[in-house]
Amino acid sequence: MxxxxxxxxxxxxxxxxxxxxxxxxxxxxxxxxxxxxxxxxxxxxxxxxxxxxxxxxxxxxxxxxxxxxxxxxxxxxxxxxxxxxxxxxxxxxxxxxxxxxxxxxxxxxxxxxxxxxxxxxxxxxxxxxxxxxxxxxxxxxxxxxxxxxxxxxxxxxxxxxxxxxxxxxxxxxxxxxxxxxxxxxxxxxxxxxxxxxxxxxxxxxxxxxxxxxxxxxxxxxxxxxxxxxxxxxxxxxxxxxxxxxxxxxxxxxxxxxxxxxxxxxxxxxxxxxxGGADARLDGLYIAVDRQHVDNHTRIDHEQPQTRSVENYRGILDGRARAVFNGKVVVHKNAQKTDAQQSNANLLLSSNAEVDTKPELEIYADDVKCGHGATVGRLDEDMLFYLRTRAIPEATARNLLTFAFADEIIRPMPCRMVRDRLEHSVARTLPGAAVIGEFMQ
Amino acid sequence: MSSRSHEVEDLVRKDYEHGFVTDIDSDTVAPGLNEDVIRLISRKKAEPGWLLAWRLKAYRHWLKMYEPRWSHVKYEPIDYQAISYYSAPRSNREAPKSLDEVDPKLLETYEKLGIPLHEQKLLAGVAVDAVFDSVSVATTFKEKLAEAGVIFCSFSEAVQKHPDLVREYLGSVVPAADNFYAALNSAVFTDGSFCYIPKHTRCPMELSTYFRINAAKTGQFERTLIIADEGSYVSYLEGCTAPMRDENQLHAAVVELIALDNAQIKYSTVQNWYPGDENGIGGVYNFVTKRGDCRGANSKISWTQVETGSAITWKYPSCLLRGENSVGEFYSVAVTNHCQQADTGTKMIHLARNTRSTILSKAISAGRGQNSYRGLVKIAPGADQARNYTQCDSLLIGDCCGAHTFPYIEAKNASARVEHEATTSKVSEDQLFYCRQRGISEEDALNMIVNGFCKDVFRKLPMEFAVEAQKLLSVTLEGAVG
Incomplete structure (x- = not known):
């Protein structure tokens, strides 16, 4: 075999x-x-x-x-x-x-x-x-x-x-x-x-x-x-x-x-x-060149009154590829379940690829479940806003890209991890020096 | 299984010696599938050689394929050798002579849907000579269509009268070996509809299988081919809201749509095959392959479906967006009650620049029904500025049903924008209470809420269809509360 x-x-x-x-x-x-x-x-x-x-x-x-x-x-x-x-x-x-x-x-x-x-x-x-x-x-x-x-x-x-x-x-x-x-x-x-x-x-x-x-x-x-x-x-x-x-x-x-x-x-x-169990999964993946990052998550709501929130974000550049598969299973009798899930992806290069699949499997009726997935580029309106404030386009792009990632990092309660990661993330992204200046 | 199928094959061969050739008038061939059966079908329909070769090729490929197991449905394995693959239109001898012979339960449903008496007879399969009305209606329509140059006929007729068109487009959207059921259909399909809209023509009326003579008994392997030539428009209605009794359990249809430059096709389906009884006994397996090809620039294909019937539904009306600026749309309401299972959704394959697609799916589960949305949005590297918006909502009624979502997104272009949203909720007690307070019965209140939930999809249906679909929904969900 x-x-x-x-x-x-x-x-x-x-x-x-x-x-x-x-x-x-x-x-x-x-x-x-x-x-x-x-x-x-x-x-x-x-x-x-x-x-x-x-x-x-x-x-x-x-x-x-x-x-x-x-x-x-x-x-x-x-x-x-x-x-x-x-x-x-x-x-x-x-x-x-x-x-x-x-x-x-x-x-x-x-x-x-x-x-x-x-x-x-x-x-x-x-x-x-x-x-x-x-x-x-x-x-x-x-x-x-x-x-x-x-x-x-x-x-x-x-x-x-x-x-x-x-x-x-x-x-x-x-x-x-x-x-x-x-x-x-x-x-x-x-x-x-x-x-x-x-x-x-x-x-x-x-x-x-x-x-x-x-x-x-x-x-x-x-x-x-x-x-x-x-x-x-x-x-x-x-x-x-x-x-x-x-x-x-x-x-x-x-x-x-x-x-x-x-x-x-x-x-x-x-x-x-x-009952009463509460899970929150936050994730960030940044892949460049030929990196391949695959995140598979599965949350099982086995009992009533459980809650889960999931938020994964990704930034892809070069020929990188990201895979996201988020599965939420609400078992029979797991009434009053609240499950929210979101996956947002930012493509910086035309050779990058994202394959995302947010899944819901629900066997109970009194539940509140939702998921969302997006793939796209930076918001043109936001770019325009920064440009009207005399920020060069490249800088504006880098800042917005960093801000996209920072939505996962910033809420981290543990300060030493947060501080270090913000710098690591900034270093991974294009225009690291500029982002650094704004972070001071 | 294998030894059994050998026995069956032997039987079929035996029948062939004495039965197939000598008794050409026999209505139904013995159950079983082999190349001889396919040759027989082809001969009975006096098909050209290339079509037989195409069927045989599909069959040989089918033998090597496996039944798909990935869908979220459960059923007993199907014995493909136990099915009879050719059945001539039933003669009027066996049909019920009058409505008195028809199952009263069925008539009750017709009553609720408000179907006129003569149509009831047609639907229940009462001998056709009783319904001259609709035949004459159909004839008038035919004349009007001919004036516009629209070809609308049965598939067999098209093979005889327009072989070039059929040969050019058949299998060009759903190849013979596309999937297990499509291959089976390609090998053994018996009839279906064919429609061709000439260049720069707006089809003068909504085409419906209902008005096509001989449409009623096309059998379980139906094939539909619609071609909208440059700059044309057609709206096509399939099925009807009344429940159709059918003794065939497996239905594997194939629908191919082709839209050339600037053409538009709107395809609406109301599917209400027999769903089986409360305990899930009987009921139709509806395994359909539907695909539209936006081949030309600025073309548009729009699928609208209301799925309330069938024990099992397995269908994914899809769009291949190959022409620049082409648009694909999918609007769906799927209802599962009792023991029904539905695994349905769409595929939007963005291949060209500026292509756009919209997916709106509303799933309603009640009783012990299981309802899945399964969809794929694929953005090819060349699909610059492609745009997709998907929304899938599920409504749950009762605590034994299930609602599932399996959306696949594959994006290979940075300028594309893909959005997917899904929610699941139940009919809220508050909403029901509010209605009850105002003297609306529980059942009516539920109907109102469900209709509101589906409103966005119903709006896409042609007017009369929409009214009927609403009624149909309430009949399907009868007894879901209280």
Whole structure:
């Protein structure tokens, strides 16, 4: 069944079947699922616009341990510093050296997956794959089979964490193309509040394949602010899965920012499993040259009185291509559901392409659901307005483009992420210097 | 399945030896599909060789195709070998002699729709000689059309009388191998309508299948081909509001529209095939391929549909916008009640500069009905300044129904503007309460609200059609509240 393209990853498993040996049964089961599924192909509806065959032309092998210097370099380049947050650095999918002293904020337990599975296997196996199901998801299965490390985070009930947690995933692959598999497991206890930031970066221009899965569980009344900043190298492949399950009256607010990567695919699954659960997904993707960014989100309203708001925006330049698929499913009996979704795309070049598909599947009647999708250029009226104020056309365009992106960044409650992102976004867009001047 | 179909094939072959050739007058061929059946259909209709070759090619391709599974509908697999693919017009012998023999339930519905008695007879399939009225009406229309140079006849007649036109345009919009059902239709279609509007002609009246003699029994595989030559205009009405009884469960029609430079085609459909009973038993499967080709500059094709019937509807009237400045429109009201399922929408393929399209879809679900909008808006790299606006609204009545939206947008041109909006809501208690307060019965109130919801689409229908469609809607949704 398995085509040669998918074979490379199976060989990878055979090379090192003993990795994380306490999870051997789970890993073996996952690789069997992958063997059956093979890599997704464009004939499958959810991969219609994203072709991952490119992935198999490179012979990705599990990344080797990186020198300690790489970790400190990554932390100094992309970290926020220990004063503003609790920072954990993973390099090439492994907890970087010196982490005997993992941050231990009060009310939260943080340990590496490799360690946790050895000392408390029940904790890991209980959550592993519970939300990010392997079946039908080849890349999740592959992650379960090949994962090397990640973070296991438990926030105790009632904790109000002031300092954000920052997971920095960095890749320094050396000369050969490397593959990295990380898995993060997060639970937020009842009525606890927390902020979690995940940053994905790599050595500029290096080729690697990042496969990451994050599973999050929010207890009753819990609130989590989640930032996912993807700034991989422009030659990297990034496949990320996020699975969230929300209990009664919990709130989940996610910001998903994609600036890097050659081929990027994000799958987000949010299950609103009890009344009063509230999810807000905001996203921004900027792609230039030949970048390909694919965002698939699915929100399941499983119980009455749940609410979701989704807003994804994209800017495409060069020969870039973006795919957006937002699915909202309102299950039977999930009355009083309120679901709003919007996807706006800005095309800066005539060679760029957007494929968007906002979907609604509704099996209950007393609901308020809506979605909207737009694709287009900058508003001529706005341009004209700025021109009448003696702003040169190129500047006006750049400013409006930045403003389009800033609608996602500006509302971010976490100031350090917001400030840094505004600069990163400005740098990605044409006319960075001009935008910078106006930002002062 | 395969062994069974072999048995059936054997049976068919056996029949062929004794049946097909010797008994040419037989009304219906034995169930089953193979090349001999297609040859028989072609021979019975005295078709030219090229058309038979075209049918056979479609059939051979069909054998290699799979039934589409992506639509959001559920049904038992269809046994294509159990269908009879040719049935001559039924003789009057088997038809009911008078309205007394017709199902009283059906008559009740006619009553509600306010259909005149003689039309009721025609619709219920009462022997045709009882309805001279409409035949004579049709003849007058024919004369008028001939004066204008408009060709409007059955497909078989067109094959005989205008073979060049048919040969030039048949399959040029929906190729024989386009999809599973279109290929099946191409292989076995028995009849349909053909219409040609000559250059710079405005068709003097609205064309309707209803007034075409012999239109009533075109069978389950219908083929329609409409060609609007340069600068012409035609408005075409398909179907009628009255429920049609039909023993055929599978309907796979193909409609092809071609608009040349500056031509306009307005195609309106009211579909009300038998939807099955309250428990979803019986009912027609309506798997239709409809596509319009705006081939010329400044051409325009407008689809308007009111879909209330059929157990399953699977149709996507589409527009290929190939001519510069061409316009595509799609206005739809789809209603599903009881156990009906509908997966319908449109495709707007923008290929040329300054092309514009509008999509307005209103879906109403009641009972256990499932209603999906599925659409594609595609902007090709060359479609500079293309513009699309899409609005899909769903109305839910009852807590067991479903409304789904699957819009695909593929944009490859930076100067294009594409907008999509969709909303889903239920008939609000407040609105109903307001009406009840003013002494309007619950049922009437619901009708008012639903009609208001569909108003924008009904407005696009020809006048008489619109009035009928409104009535039809209220009959379909009967018993949905309270």
């Amino acid at each position: 398995t085509e040669p393209a998918a074979q490379a990853f199976l060989e990878e498993f055979e090379r090192d079947p003993g990795r994380l040996d306490w999870l051997a049964p789970e890993r073996r089961a996952a690789i069997e699922i992958y063997r059956k599924l093979g890599l997704p192909n464009p004939r499958q509806e959810s991969w219609k616009y994203t072709d991952v065959r490119l992935l198999t032309r490179r012979r990705f092998r599990a990344a080797s341990l990186a020198p300690a210097a790489a970790a400190s370099a990554a932390a100094s380049g992309h970290g926020y510093g220990s004063e503003d947050c609790h920072e954990i650095v993973f390099v090439n999918g492994r907890l970087s050296a010196g982490n005997e002293a993992l941050p231990a904020p009060s009310g939260a337990r943080i340990r590496s997956l490799a360690e946790a599975a050895g000392t408390e296997p029940a904790r890991v196996t209980e959550q592993l794959g519970r939300h990010a199901a392997d079946d039908g998801r080849a890349f999740v299965a592959l992650n379960t089979a090949l994962m090397s490390d990640g973070a296991v985070i438990d926030i105790a009930p009632g904790t109000d964490s002031q300092k954000p947690l920052h997971l920095l995933h960095h890749c320094a692959p050396g000369n050969a193309p490397a593959a990295v598999y990380t898995r993060n497991l997060v639970t937020v206890g009842a009525n606890a509040r927390a902020t979690l930031i995940e940053t994905y970066t790599g050595v500029a221009g290096s080729e690697y394949f990042m496969n990451t899965v994050t599973e999050i569980e929010l207890g009753p009344g819990a609130a989590l602010e989640y930032y996912r900043v993807q700034q991989e190298s422009l030659a990297a492949f990034h496949v990320g899965s996020l699975a969230v399950r929300q209990e009664r009256a919990s709130r989940f607010h996610s910001f998903s920012i994609d600036l890097g990567g050659l081929l990027v695919r994000n799958d987000v699954d949010v299950r609103l499993a009890a």
